[in-house]
Amino acid sequence: MKLRIKETFTTExxxxxxxxxxxxxVTEAVFSxxxxxxxxxxxxxxxxREMASDLQIxxxxxxSDFFKNIVTGNTIxxxxxxxxxxxxxxxxxxxxxxxxxxxxxxLFEIESHNKNWxxxxxxxxxxxxxxxxxxxxxxRSSVREYLxxxxxxxxxxxxxxxxxxSLSGDTVLRDVLYDGNPAYEKGAIVSRVxxxxxxxGNYEIFAAxxxxxxxxxxxxxxxxxxFPNLGNPSKKSYVSFFKEVSERTLELIIHWQRVGFVxxxxxxxxxxxxxxxxxxxxxxxxxxxxxxxxxxxxxxQHKRYRYGNQPNIGLWNLYQLANALYPIIEDVxxxxxxxxxxxxxxxxxxxxxxxxxxxxxSNHENDVNLIQSLEDNLQLVETDMTIFFRNLSDFSDEKIAxxxxxxxxYTLENISSDVKNKWHxxxxxxxxxxxxxxxxxxxxxxxxxxxxxxxxxxxYMSQMAIDEADKGNYTLIxxxxxxxxxxxxxxxxxxxWFAKRPEWARNKVGCSMxxxxx
Numbered sequence: 418m419k420l421r422i423k424e425t426f427t428t429e430x431x432x433x434x435x436x437x438x439x440x441x442x443v444t445e446a447v448f449s450x451x452x453x454x455x456x457x458x459x460x461x462x463x464x465x466r467e468m469a470s471d472l473q474i475x476x477x478x479x480x481s482d483f484f485k486n487i488v489t490g491n492t493i494x495x496x497x498x499x500x501x502x503x504x505x506x507x508x509x510x511x512x513x514x515x516x517x518x519x520x521x522x523x524l525f526e527i528e529s530h531n532k533n534w535x536x537x538x539x540x541x542x543x544x545x546x547x548x549x550x551x552x553x554x555x556x557r558s559s560v561r562e563y564l565x566x567x568x569x570x571x572x573x574x575x576x577x578x579x580x581x582x583s584l585s586g587d588t589v590l591r592d593v594l595y596d597g598n599p600a601y602e603k604g605a606i607v608s609r610v611x612x613x614x615x616x617x618g619n620y621e622i623f624a625a626x627x628x629x630x631x632x633x634x635x636x637x638x639x640x641x642x643x644f645p646n647l648g649n650p651s652k653k654s655y656v657s658f659f660k661e662v663s664e665r666t667l668e669l670i671i672h673w674q675r676v677g678f679v680x681x682x683x684x685x686x687x688x689x690x691x692x693x694x695x696x697x698x699x700x701x702x703x704x705x706x707x708x709x710x711x712x713x714x715x716x717x718q719h720k721r722y723r724y725g726n727q728p729n730i731g732l733w734n735l736y737q738l739a740n741a742l743y744p745i746i747e748d749v750x751x752x753x754x755x756x757x758x759x760x761x762x763x764x765x766x767x768x769x770x771x772x773x774x775x776x777x778x779s780n781h782e783n784d785v786n787l788i789q790s791l792e793d794n795l796q797l798v799e800t801d802m803t804i805f806f807r808n809l810s811d812f813s814d815e816k817i818a819x820x821x822x823x824x825x826x827y828t829l830e831n832i833s834s835d836v837k838n839k840w841h842x843x844x845x846x847x848x849x850x851x852x853x854x855x856x857x858x859x860x861x862x863x864x865x866x867x868x869x870x871x872x873x874x875x876x877y878m879s880q881m882a883i884d885e886a887d888k889g890n891y892t893l894i895x896x897x898x899x900x901x902x903x904x905x906x907x908x909x910x911x912x913x914w915f916a917k918r919p920e921w922a923r924n925k926v927g928c929s930m931x932x933x934x935x
Contacts (some may be wrong), residue, residue: 418478418487421528422497426535429638431631433503433545441545442515445628447619447635448500453490453522454542454552456604458586461485462891463898465567468580468610472536473529479581488581488608490522490541497525501544505625506618506686507737509721512625516618516686517546520554523614533642535614536580540606553589557883557927559605560894562697564882566609568874568901569694574672575665576694577611582894593926595714603887611693613643617738618686624741633745643691656751659742663735663755664762665692670731671766674724675774676870677703677802681713681931683722683730685737699931702873704918705799705827706792712876712931728763735759773868774806775847776861779854787846794843797836799827801917803873810865812851813858818844827917870904871915876929877922878914 426448433449435441443449464479478484486492493499501518508516522544523537539562540554559582569576585604592599623632637650640658647654647661669692673680680687681699689695701712708725716722722730739752746752771788772778795805805825812818819840823829854861874897882893900911922928 418474418481418483420472420474420494420525422494423526423528423533425533425642426523426526426638427498427500429641430635432500435545438543439545440543440547440549443503443517443545444626445631446503447631448502448523449545450498451501451522451542451544452493452499453524453538455491456489456585456587456606458584459485459489459491459606460584460586461488461581462584462886463563463582463894465579465581465898467902468567468578471529471532472527472534472580472610484581485583487524488538489583489585489606490538494525499524501546502614502619503546503622504616504618504686505622506616506684507621507734508684508686509716509719510733513684513686514625515546515622518544519547519550520544520552521609521614533612534610535612537609537611537614538606539609540585540604551589553585553587553604554606555589555591555602556584556605556886557602557880558698559607560883560886561700561879562607562609564879564894564897564901565697565700565874566694567898568904569678571902572672572676572870572873572904574676574678574694575669575692577609577614577689580608580610582607611689611691611695613639613689613691614695615639615643615690616686616695617688617690617734617741618684619690621685621737621741624744627744629744632741636742636745639690652746652748655742655746656748656755659739659746659752660755662690662692662738663759666731666735667728667759667762667766668692669694670728671763671770673727674767675770675868676873677706677724679703679710679712679722679724680727681711681716681722683727683734685734688731688734688738701876701931703802704875706795706802706805708792708796712929714931728767732756732759732763770868774865776810776856776865777850777854778856778864781850781853783846783850787843787850790839790843790846794839797839798832801825801827803870804915804917806869807866807871807915810862810869812844812847815841815844815848818848825917867905871907872900872904872911874901875918876927876931877918877925880922880925880927883927 430447433443433446499522503517506516521539522541527534543552563579563582566579583606587604588601589604590599640647647657687696699713709723711720711723885893
């Protein structure tokens with residue numbers, strides 16, 4: 418396994434002068450050198466062949482002991498030095514100080530097919546940033562991260578990727594619901610891949626410490642390697658950098674809203690500077706369409722990170738990044754203009770996104786009302802978002818449309834006549850609106866099915882795969898992995914997964930609400 422190793426991050430950014438792997442405050446450094454923890458009996462249980470190919474690792478090589486030992490931290494790739502990054506962040510709206518890679522260790526960076534990739538292990542042991550934790554991860558959270566990051570990629574959502582999922586052979590103590598009942602679980606490690614794992618918090622930590630020198634240096638590095646189109650470092654390019662980060666962040670969140678994804682913990686340390694979905698913790702997809710839903714038990718009271726609030730949180734996080742960049746820009750006006758533009762762009766892009774989900778490609782003055790009334794209707798009774806929009810592409814006759822969407826209702830009994838009347842009225846208006854489109858029904862269906870997925874990674878599906886994996890059976894992981902590579906395709910052989918959440922999963926741990934425990 419011969420990789421084209423690069424060292425831009427570690428050679429162009431200041432490292433921690435202390436080499437001991439002790440938990441501490443790390444100052445005037447972007448990263449600390451660390452070594453992964455050796456595990457008892459590592460075992461690779463799944464590999465993304467597509468991601469491996471992108472890194473120029475052959476299928477045969479992924480089956481080798483060398484590969485296994487690299488992606489479980491038991492062997493260091495020759496002439497490389499693993500490291501953990503230093504960053505801070507706002508957690509649930511409050512400044513949390515230094516956070517850093519407490520559970521992630523970057524192995525190396527690779528140049529492959531004219532792209533630069535950072536390869537990282539999650540769950541490979543403690544680092545100086547682990548605080549009171551052990552730096553390890555368990556099987557359930559690792560299965561969820563592995564499947565979800567690859568599922569997001571095939572949905573067309575900007576995301577970090579996954580290369581491999583492995584068992585460590587060790588046990589890890591975790592309190593799943595933070596209720597004082599910890600238990601030992603199987604340890605696991607995910608090998609993650611991205612052009613960069615830099616987060617908003619990487620810049621916030623230097624601003625908070627008034628370390629303008631290293632703040633500027635890190636921004637310069639980021640522009641040079643990830644935003645080279647912005648030119649040489651200057652106050653003008655710093656403003657342009659913030660503008661592009663803002664635009665990418667909004668694009669990401671619009672994608673999340675389109676497919677019904679709820680991140681669950683949008684702290685600033687979980688926001689990628691490249692606009693990628695990063696850190697798959699207590700995430701979930703909307704099942705019943707509900708703007709107030711969050712999958713995170715920790716957030717169940719205040720619902721800061723609920724589905725409907727994700728665009729606002731994106732903006733709030735960008736305000737924190739703007740504050741962090743201000744010391745090297747020293748002009749608040751351009752930053753405020755970019756933040757104001759985010760608000761304008763969100764309204765327009767969200768509106769256009771909903772129109773494409775409905776198969777509307779021309780403009781009409783009543784489109785806003787049509788979308789608003791649809792969103793109101795979707796919340797009259799528990800209505801599955803994915804099934805509703807996918808089935809809507811088969812719409813042809815307003816008189817039988819209600820039958821078409823009934824499969825999306827979680828409760829068919831006792832649907833009032835008032836609810837039915839509101840739906841009939843909406844479909845009448847929708848039918849009338851479609852008459853003004855130039856596309857044929859077949860063309861409209863094709864376009865709608867390209868933005869409305871048929872298959873998503875519902876939490877109950879992940880939990881079923883986790884339960885089987887816990888027994889040593891990994892076939893369901895592979896089945897879901899293959900299913901989610903073609904989320905917009907009909908896949909008649911997999912139609913059993915085009916289904917509402919089963920009732921047994923409504924209140925089951927891991928299926929309805931999740932914690933950050935991993």
